Amino acid sequence: MLQKYGLAAAAAALIGIGSSAHAADCPVKLGAILPVSGPMGQVGERIAETGLFAVEQFNEAGGVLGCPVEYVLRDTQGQSAVGVDAAKSLVDLDGVQALIGAVSSGVSLPVLTSVAVPSKVVQVSCCSSSESFTALAEEGKTEGYWFRTYATNRSQSAIGAKLTVDSGFKNTAVIYVNTDFGVGLAKRFEQDIARLGGSISSMVAYNESQQSYRAEVTKALEGNPDSLYLVAFPVDGATITREWLALGGTDNLIVNNSLRSDDYFQAVGPQFLQNLQGYDSAQPRLPSVDSFNEMFEARFDSPPNGPGLHSVYDAVTVVLLAMEASGDITGDNIRDNIRLVTSPDGIEVYPGPEGIARAKELLADGKTIRYVGATGALSFDRNGDVQAPKMTWKLDGDENVETGYLSTAEVAELIKMLDE
Amino acid sequence: MIGLVSYIVFFLILSLIFGIAVLGLNLQWGFTGLFNAGVAGFTAIGAYTMAILTGPARDAVLGGFELPFVVGLIGAMMASGIGAVIVGLATLKLRHEYLAVATFGIAVTIQLVCLNWEYLTGGTLGLIGIPNPSKAWADGPLAQNALYLLVVLVVVGLTFAALERIVKSPWGRMLKAIREDDIAAASLGKSPERVRLEAFVLGCMIMGLSGALYVSFIGYVSPWDFLPIVTFQIWTMLIVGGSANNRGALLGALIVWGVWTMSGFVISRVVPSEIQAQGGAMQAVLIGLILVVTLLIRPRGLIGEELHVSRHARS
Numbered sequence: 001m002l003q004k005y006g007l008a009a010a011a012a013a014l015i016g017i018g019s020s021a022h023a024a025d026c027p028v029k030l031g032a033i034l035p036v037s038g039p040m041g042q043v044g045e046r047i048a049e050t051g052l053f054a055v056e057q058f059n060e061a062g063g064v065l066g067c068p069v070e071y072v073l074r075d076t077q078g079q080s081a082v083g084v085d086a087a088k089s090l091v092d093l094d095g096v097q098a099l100i101g102a103v104s105s106g107v108s109l110p111v112l113t114s115v116a117v118p119s120k121v122v123q124v125s126c127c128s129s130s131e132s133f134t135a136l137a138e139e140g141k142t143e144g145y146w147f148r149t150y151a152t153n154r155s156q157s158a159i160g161a162k163l164t165v166d167s168g169f170k171n172t173a174v175i176y177v178n179t180d181f182g183v184g185l186a187k188r189f190e191q192d193i194a195r196l197g198g199s200i201s202s203m204v205a206y207n208e209s210q211q212s213y214r215a216e217v218t219k220a221l222e223g224n225p226d227s228l229y230l231v232a233f234p235v236d237g238a239t240i241t242r243e244w245l246a247l248g249g250t251d252n253l254i255v256n257n258s259l260r261s262d263d264y265f266q267a268v269g270p271q272f273l274q275n276l277q278g279y280d281s282a283q284p285r286l287p288s289v290d291s292f293n294e295m296f297e298a299r300f301d302s303p304p305n306g307p308g309l310h311s312v313y314d315a316v317t318v319v320l321l322a323m324e325a326s327g328d329i330t331g332d333n334i335r336d337n338i339r340l341v342t343s344p345d346g347i348e349v350y351p352g353p354e355g356i357a358r359a360k361e362l363l364a365d366g367k368t369i370r371y372v373g374a375t376g377a378l379s380f381d382r383n384g385d386v387q388a389p390k391m392t393w394k395l396d397g398d399e400n401v402e403t404g405y406l407s408t409a410e411v412a413e414l415i416k417m418l419d420e
Numbered sequence: 421m422i423g424l425v426s427y428i429v430f431f432l433i434l435s436l437i438f439g440i441a442v443l444g445l446n447l448q449w450g451f452t453g454l455f456n457a458g459v460a461g462f463t464a465i466g467a468y469t470m471a472i473l474t475g476p477a478r479d480a481v482l483g484g485f486e487l488p489f490v491v492g493l494i495g496a497m498m499a500s501g502i503g504a505v506i507v508g509l510a511t512l513k514l515r516h517e518y519l520a521v522a523t524f525g526i527a528v529t530i531q532l533v534c535l536n537w538e539y540l541t542g543g544t545l546g547l548i549g550i551p552n553p554s555k556a557w558a559d560g561p562l563a564q565n566a567l568y569l570l571v572v573l574v575v576v577g578l579t580f581a582a583l584e585r586i587v588k589s590p591w592g593r594m595l596k597a598i599r600e601d602d603i604a605a606a607s608l609g610k611s612p613e614r615v616r617l618e619a620f621v622l623g624c625m626i627m628g629l630s631g632a633l634y635v636s637f638i639g640y641v642s643p644w645d646f647l648p649i650v651t652f653q654i655w656t657m658l659i660v661g662g663s664a665n666n667r668g669a670l671l672g673a674l675i676v677w678g679v680w681t682m683s684g685f686v687i688s689r690v691v692p693s694e695i696q697a698q699g700g701a702m703q704a705v706l707i708g709l710i711l712v713v714t715l716l717i718r719p720r721g722l723i724g725e726e727l728h729v730s731r732h733a734r735s
Contacts, residue, residue: 035700036696036697036698036700036701037700037701037703037704038700041700044700045697045698045700046697048696048697049697052693052694052696052697070693071693071696072688073688073693073696073697074684074685074688075684075687075700075703077649077700077703077704078644079647079649079650080638080642080644080645081434081634081645081650082680082681082684084434084638085430085431085434085681085684086681086684088426088427088430088431089427089681089684089685091423092423092424092426092427092430093423093424093427093685094688095423104644105642106546106642106643106644106645107644109546109548109640109642110638110639110640110645113548113638113639113640114637114638114639114640118561118564119561130544130545130546131545132545132546132548132640135548136548136549139549141548141549178535178536178544179544180543180544180545180546180642181544182544183543183544183545184544184545205536207532207535
């Protein structure tokens with residue numbers, strides 16, 4: 001019986017398909033493919049809600065070209081085949097011209113190669129960090145349809161290495177999560193630290209969701225490191241840190257921005273983390289960021305701490321602004337106009353309903369704009385990657401305090417120096 | 421309407437690719453009674469072999485052979501077959517749940533090897549740019565996908581016909597005899613160990629074929645494509661469709677993949693957007709419910725095994 005109800009509901013839903021395939025029709029649909037269940041479910045759910053929040057704010061400002069925006073969310077379950085099917089269904093059945101997502105690169109990349117590029121639909125990810133995207137774009141195989149608002153590993157490893165060397169550490173152990181994200185970041189870190197005059201005592205990869213990491217920690221403790229660079233996510237990161245400290249490891253910790261989370265600090269105990277330092281890409285000191293944080297707190301009653309929240313807000317807003325700038329909402333127009341609304345010499349506009357309303361006025365007057373959003377001023381390079389300003393932070397008691405700031409230009413300079 | 425047609429073509433490609441793996445599992449479990457819980461591992465071997473044989477050259481990674489599609493398919497089957505011989509020799513003395521635990525462990529091991537042996541598999545970054553032959557022969561996504569569907573249909577048709585022929589042959593009857601009572605079969609002079617190994621290897625080769633078709637279609641392969649959930653999906657397809665029936669195996673693939681994807685579509689349509697972020701949980705519940713209800717109503721699957729004494733016997 002249930003199956004029959006399911007099919008009946010599906011059939012009823014299918015009737016609506018034909019009418020939504022045209023770009024000019026209301027509402028304008030924006031597809032999102034995010035892992036709201038499965039291993040990344042908790043992270044994905046908050047990202048999905050923040051994406052919806054960005055759409056709501058755009059609708060408060062009058063929507064796209066006078067139409068309300070409908071946010072159509074599909075779950076990837078963290079599985080590539082499910083994500084690919086969801087994306088294809090959004091493109092073919094819902095007629096979306098832009099996709100937000102996915103979170104893990106292992107899902108985003110199949111979606112890009114088998115759905116977005118062949119169907120000429122723009123795909124903007126909040127969170128996928130793999131270097132494979134840059135490689136694919138360099139080969140011309142993304143055809144410009146790929147963007148990400150998540151600053152690539154390149155700048156993260158650079159600032160991590162700089163922070164380590166500036167803190168006077170000479171012999172650093174590296175423990176990193178064995179995913180495309182962790183491996184890419186750790187390898188770059190190894191190169192960068194050598195360039196800056198530091199050295200690595202050991203590189204240890206760990207696989208996710210284990211009960212204990214004693215073996216990995218023991219291996220990393222060999223060679224008497226004076227500091228630990230940790231690339232991990234909160235739950236496993238806390239396990240590793242506890243075991244590291246318990247086995248006599250130094251408390252000179254440098255952690256990746258994925259560990260800038262209260263869950264991690266509380267799980268380890270902030271009193272043990274008073275020599276912890278970290279960096280983050282998403283919190284530049286700009287009014288646009290503060291105003292996003294305030295709006296987010298007003299809406300969700302909690303600060304936007306967590307991976308991907310700032311970057312998904314900007315991903316959605318940039319796509320919707322690009323749609324606004326397009327007379328006819330097609331993937332090609334969105335792709336081209338994303339450049340127009342993030343133009344370095346454009347007039348600056350900010351997040352929130354008022355900022356968006358102003359952006360729409362400027363676009364209607366035929367002006368180019370520069371969206372300065374929740375992650376700061378976005379500027380996509382030719383591969384669709386962004387660089388973001390960086391900040392460094394430490395724990396002081398329970399408080400997460402900022403200790404330094406590098407603007408986008410300074411980050412670019414650092415990377416240039418490291419790459420030469 | 422073009423959107424709907426385009427989606428259905430896409431859906432059929434994926435579900436039939438799953439269907440091929442289900443056919444392989446059906447030979448092992450349905451006809452021979454081998455509890456292979458390592459399906460994802462053998463599809464992974466086929467998938468990576470395809471990617472390495474047909475893919476472009478890459479820095480610091482094995483590859484650049486750029487061999488034709490068909491060579492890739494054959495190579496994928498051979499590689500999965502070789503893997504299955506090794507695994508089979510080591511594990512097939514185990515029966516039932518012991519074999520399941522062993523093969524499950526092997527699938528996880530294979531996935532971890534894919535994750536860590538960077539020279540062969542590209543590690544976590546995966547392998548990009550795997551050619552899809554239909555892109556060279558047709559223009560536009562719909563035509564290309566339709567062409568690829570045709571390729572998949574041909575492969576499914578050949579696999580199906582071959583398996584039907586095999587299970588009706590004397591060798592196929594021997595499989596069932598061993599499944600039902602291997603001591604009785606041995607007393608008739610058959611060698612259950614050898615026949616089990618043959619069925620295991622053949623089934624795994626078909627799984628490798630399925631993996632090869634998948635990566636060629638998607639154009640990318642990474643270790644995240646072969647998590648244990650894939651094994652679970654393939655098993656569900658076989659049980660829902662009906663084990664020991666090749667038609668049931670294919671039907672199960674279509675129905676289960678349909679439920680899996682349709683439930684997401686329905687939730688995106690009927691659940692208000694404010695609570696859609698919780699929709700993932702609802703989708704999992706919906707999938708589970710439909711599967712449980714199907715099994716309550718049709719415990720032997722939608723099309724179960726056809727019972728007959730001999731196809732030569734006249735009724």
